[in-house]
Amino acid sequence: MSELTHFDAAGAARMVDVGGKDSTRRRAVAEGLIQMQPETLHLIESGGHAKGDVLGIARIAAIMGAKRTAELVPLCHPLPLSRVEIVLETAPDAPGVRCAATVETNGRTGVEMEALCAVQVALLTIYDMCKAVDREMVMTGVQLLEKAGGRSGHWRRET
Amino acid sequence: MSELTHFDAAGAARMVDVGGKDSTRRRAVAEGLIQMQPETLHLIESGGHAKGDVLGIARIAAIMGAKRTAELVPLCHPLPLSRVEIVLETAPDAPGVRCAATVETNGRTGVEMEALCAVQVALLTIYDMCKAVDREMVMTGVQLLEKAGGRSGHWRRET
Amino acid sequence: MSELTHFDAAGAARMVDVGGKDSTRRRAVAEGLIQMQPETLHLIESGGHAKGDVLGIARIAAIMGAKRTAELVPLCHPLPLSRVEIVLETAPDAPGVRCAATVETNGRTGVEMEALCAVQVALLTIYDMCKAVDREMVMTGVQLLEKAGGRSGHWRRET
Amino acid sequence: MSELTHFDAAGAARMVDVGGKDSTRRRAVAEGLIQMQPETLHLIESGGHAKGDVLGIARIAAIMGAKRTAELVPLCHPLPLSRVEIVLETAPDAPGVRCAATVETNGRTGVEMEALCAVQVALLTIYDMCKAVDREMVMTGVQLLEKAGGRSGHWRRET
Amino acid sequence: MSELTHFDAAGAARMVDVGGKDSTRRRAVAEGLIQMQPETLHLIESGGHAKGDVLGIARIAAIMGAKRTAELVPLCHPLPLSRVEIVLETAPDAPGVRCAATVETNGRTGVEMEALCAVQVALLTIYDMCKAVDREMVMTGVQLLEKAGGRSGHWRRET
Amino acid sequence: MSELTHFDAAGAARMVDVGGKDSTRRRAVAEGLIQMQPETLHLIESGGHAKGDVLGIARIAAIMGAKRTAELVPLCHPLPLSRVEIVLETAPDAPGVRCAATVETNGRTGVEMEALCAVQVALLTIYDMCKAVDREMVMTGVQLLEKAGGRSGHWRRET
Numbered sequence: 013m014s015e016l017t018h019f020d021a022a023g024a025a026r027m028v029d030v031g032g033k034d035s036t037r038r039r040a041v042a043e044g045l046i047q048m049q050p051e052t053l054h055l056i057e058s059g060g061h062a063k064g065d066v067l068g069i070a071r072i073a074a075i076m077g078a079k080r081t082a083e084l085v086p087l088c089h090p091l092p093l094s095r096v097e098i099v100l101e102t103a104p105d106a107p108g109v110r111c112a113a114t115v116e117t118n119g120r121t122g123v124e125m126e127a128l129c130a131v132q133v134a135l136l137t138i139y140d141m142c143k144a145v146d147r148e149m150v151m152t153g154v155q156l157l158e159k160a161g162g163r164s165g166h167w168r169r170e171t
Numbered sequence: 172m173s174e175l176t177h178f179d180a181a182g183a184a185r186m187v188d189v190g191g192k193d194s195t196r197r198r199a200v201a202e203g204l205i206q207m208q209p210e211t212l213h214l215i216e217s218g219g220h221a222k223g224d225v226l227g228i229a230r231i232a233a234i235m236g237a238k239r240t241a242e243l244v245p246l247c248h249p250l251p252l253s254r255v256e257i258v259l260e261t262a263p264d265a266p267g268v269r270c271a272a273t274v275e276t277n278g279r280t281g282v283e284m285e286a287l288c289a290v291q292v293a294l295l296t297i298y299d300m301c302k303a304v305d306r307e308m309v310m311t312g313v314q315l316l317e318k319a320g321g322r323s324g325h326w327r328r329e330t
Numbered sequence: 331m332s333e334l335t336h337f338d339a340a341g342a343a344r345m346v347d348v349g350g351k352d353s354t355r356r357r358a359v360a361e362g363l364i365q366m367q368p369e370t371l372h373l374i375e376s377g378g379h380a381k382g383d384v385l386g387i388a389r390i391a392a393i394m395g396a397k398r399t400a401e402l403v404p405l406c407h408p409l410p411l412s413r414v415e416i417v418l419e420t421a422p423d424a425p426g427v428r429c430a431a432t433v434e435t436n437g438r439t440g441v442e443m444e445a446l447c448a449v450q451v452a453l454l455t456i457y458d459m460c461k462a463v464d465r466e467m468v469m470t471g472v473q474l475l476e477k478a479g480g481r482s483g484h485w486r487r488e489t
Numbered sequence: 490m491s492e493l494t495h496f497d498a499a500g501a502a503r504m505v506d507v508g509g510k511d512s513t514r515r516r517a518v519a520e521g522l523i524q525m526q527p528e529t530l531h532l533i534e535s536g537g538h539a540k541g542d543v544l545g546i547a548r549i550a551a552i553m554g555a556k557r558t559a560e561l562v563p564l565c566h567p568l569p570l571s572r573v574e575i576v577l578e579t580a581p582d583a584p585g586v587r588c589a590a591t592v593e594t595n596g597r598t599g600v601e602m603e604a605l606c607a608v609q610v611a612l613l614t615i616y617d618m619c620k621a622v623d624r625e626m627v628m629t630g631v632q633l634l635e636k637a638g639g640r641s642g643h644w645r646r647e648t
Numbered sequence: 649m650s651e652l653t654h655f656d657a658a659g660a661a662r663m664v665d666v667g668g669k670d671s672t673r674r675r676a677v678a679e680g681l682i683q684m685q686p687e688t689l690h691l692i693e694s695g696g697h698a699k700g701d702v703l704g705i706a707r708i709a710a711i712m713g714a715k716r717t718a719e720l721v722p723l724c725h726p727l728p729l730s731r732v733e734i735v736l737e738t739a740p741d742a743p744g745v746r747c748a749a750t751v752e753t754n755g756r757t758g759v760e761m762e763a764l765c766a767v768q769v770a771l772l773t774i775y776d777m778c779k780a781v782d783r784e785m786v787m788t789g790v791q792l793l794e795k796a797g798g799r800s801g802h803w804r805r806e807t
Numbered sequence: 808m809s810e811l812t813h814f815d816a817a818g819a820a821r822m823v824d825v826g827g828k829d830s831t832r833r834r835a836v837a838e839g840l841i842q843m844q845p846e847t848l849h850l851i852e853s854g855g856h857a858k859g860d861v862l863g864i865a866r867i868a869a870i871m872g873a874k875r876t877a878e879l880v881p882l883c884h885p886l887p888l889s890r891v892e893i894v895l896e897t898a899p900d901a902p903g904v905r906c907a908a909t910v911e912t913n914g915r916t917g918v919e920m921e922a923l924c925a926v927q928v929a930l931l932t933i934y935d936m937c938k939a940v941d942r943e944m945v946m947t948g949v950q951l952l953e954k955a956g957g958r959s960g961h962w963r964r965e966t
Contacts, residue, residue, distance in 0.1 A: 227661070230661055234661070234663050234722055238718055238719065251727060251728060252663065253666045254662075254666065255663035256656075256663070257660070257662070259660075275665065276667070277667055
């Protein structure tokens with residue numbers, strides 16, 4: 013296992029030099045889950061139609077959150093994203109809501125952080141809108157599923 | 172279980188009116204965990220001294236992230252935070268790093284979202300700095316631990 | 331008619347001193363309209379259910395936009411908003427979509443700019459989502475409708 | 490008239506994939522007007538010299554606003570702008586101030602939203618600086634005038 | 649000389665708790681200088697009228713910069729500023745431009761950082777606009793001049 | 808000495824058109840110093856280990872500040888930075904802390920402003936963390952050291 017690349021030989025943090033990398037098409041997919049009371053999930057499900065579209069709002073927040081990643085994560089490179097797609101599905105067995113984010117760019121470094129950040133913001137937004145009825149929700153299982161493009165090639169989490 | 176307060180009778184989202192609430196001292200505590208390979212944790216632990224202070228950087232990112240909460244979470248009220256404190260501890264049994272965030276304000280609404288957002292940003296930042304050696308880290312167990320101040324009084328998660 | 335208060339005697343711009351004003355409850359209401367082809371409006375109306383909720387997204391953008399006002403308008407005071415409410419209605423006679431924004435704060439200055447900014451961002455967002463089918467939409471009639479609180483008292487636009 | 494591209498088949502909003510588009514030089518021009526009392530316009534005109542340069546400040550706000558477009562409009566792609574030019578002219582017949590914004594990029598998608606956003610922020614800024622003397626100003630006629638570059642070629646609004 | 653208050657006993661950084669402090673009127677004044685070639689200063693001076701108002705733009709950037717302080721300085725508390733005033737004067741003897749910033753708030757902590765940040769952004773903006781003709785400009789003497797309000801009372805730099 | 812390029816013939820500010828420039832690798836290096844009491848420097852030096860890592864936090868703030876440059880400096884082009892490296896050294900003879908920032912991009916315009924902004928934010932952050940023990944610190948000598956890439960070629964400040 014190699015050293016942490018975000019630090020120089022003296023231990024000082026840096027934004028890693030990616031200027032020598034090729035600008036290629038890159039994609040990352042991440043997922044996460046927010047667990048909640050069955051009644052909370054029921055409120056979200058019934059809201060899709062007329063009583064407040066929790067998932068629609070979380071989706072927008074996630075897309076906007078992906079664009080803010082480099083402002084939040086100190087050593088992250090700013091990247092012009094070319095695609096953000098968010099899937100939010102109710103998971104009755106959790107019970108809760110599952111989020112998957114796919115992010116793409118044509119750039120010199122990957123978009124894993126953007127995909128993970130989008131998932132986090134989606135879950136936070138669901139928490140915010142449901143916290144008045146359920147304080148005990150838990151955000152969990154936020155992880156990278158897939159990464160494509162760049163020197164390291166295609167990687168997919170084994171399940 | 173009541174309705175979701177972030178929507179009006181027709182289902183339209185809104186920033187809930189808190190103008191009639193008292194401005195009181197409020198506190199929230201949240202926690203979360205990032206699980207990783209034992210070797211990754213070892214790299215973080217050895218870095219505290221000379222090879223790169225991953226936890227110190229995550230702490231700063233978390234404090235700054237708390238201040239950006241209302242920009243990320245659509246219906247969140249902007250609040251002038253009066254205190255942000257972040258505890259990051261290595262958890263050898265996970266193995267991983269545990270984060271706890273305490274946030275306070277003197278305001279008209281609580282700071283649960285700020286505490287949760289701080290935890291999420293801390294975990295994301297750790298992920299970013301270690302992802303070159305460990306893509307499979309998982310952020311998990313992000314939840315509210317305590318909430319004090321305001322009409323609903325003091326609440327603490329049962330363990 | 332008095333001088334412009336945002337400039338000192340020498341003509342230099344400044345953020346006007348409001349430190350001596352009372353912190354009171356203040357409200358502003360603004361409105362605006364985006365005119366479009368009848369077919370565009372039809373696409374928006376049919377989207378409320380399953381094909382894409384243009385108005386729901388514009389509402390969220392408007393609420394978030396209200397929170398960013400002081401970043402966009404140079405001499406605007408930052409204010410902790412206590413309420414933002416956005417009404418979006420289709421206006422078949424325009425044809426188009428009408429937006430009204432109500433913003434409140436407990437602060438030392440009014441929230442007219444926040445209400446107007448929310449309306450502008452709502453209309454921009456509708457434009458963005460429909461521009462692929464209708465480039466000629468026009469945003470129009472963006473104006474203040476009402477203002478309450480503070481020394482100048484209650485004002486309502488005559489119609 | 491086609492479907493709205495910002496939504497998938499199930500109606501979920503997305504940031505449209507532009508990764509397959511060519512990166513070409515693109516330009517957009519937008520305009521808008523703020524109408525006001527003749528006395529308000531007179532104050533603006535006399536301020537150009539020594540008493541406060543309302544138009545100069547609005548121009549700066551518009552340029553800065555163009556750079557923030559992707560933060561305000563949820564599904565907008567972040568783009569590295571290569572040129573922003575703002576023309577502000579007094580329109581004695583309105584009476585009011587007319588704003589035109591020209592924005593360019595070398596990118597994978599157009600800059601219509603940036604040009605429109607720049608116009609909106611210019612008009613908002615003028616409103617802010619003059620609102621103490623004229624609450625009834627109206628922002629109107631905000632529209633796209635021209636669009637060049639990309640697959641759809643050159644388009645110009647007919648007058 | 650006491651310890652650094654931004655760290656706890658274990659050396660972890662924190663946003664210091666100001667929740668117990670009184671919310672009082674506070675003011676800070678800071679200054680700084682940008683030195684340049686005499687020809688560069690001459691270009692700035694001649695621009696005040698028709699050829700580009702460098703100082704007017706720097707003033708606006710400084711006011712807007714003051715509002716962003718808590719986003720830039722990690723442990724800074726976000727504060728609703730009640731006044732920002734920027735004085736920019738040509739200093740023929742330097743030669744260069746001198747900037748002074750006065751910032752006020754009604755809050756629980758001081759606004760020294762906001763005043764210093766405003767000065768820094770003013771000087772940076774002047775550098776940006778003149779760098780094509782003079783790369784060797786130096787920003788210097790950025791310091792606090794005065795601080796009023798809060799427990800520590802009134803302080804003024806001795807000259 | 809030529810005219811200021813940020814203004815058109817009529818004196819209106821603009822974001823200069825760089826669309827016709829080549830996208831090449833560009834680098835800028837800037838430096839600055841914060842002077843302080845010897846005791847303050849001693850506190851910083853002793854904090855590197857256990858009592859609070861002032862320089863580590865300033866380094867992170869500087870990297871994040873570099874990414875925000877185009878939001879602070881009105882006419883600055885937004886650029887996707889490919890590298891940011893910050894060196895912070897104690898300068899016992901000043902006494903104080905010296906900061907050097909190296910920034911790179913592959914873009915159509917230089918990154919001098921980003922390097923200077925990074926230095927300014929580093930110094931501001933040090934000031935913030937030490938101001939409780941030393942209000943009289945002075946930030947000084949902020950200047951460009953080197954610039955490479957683009958039509959104007961390689962430039963280095965003579966010493």
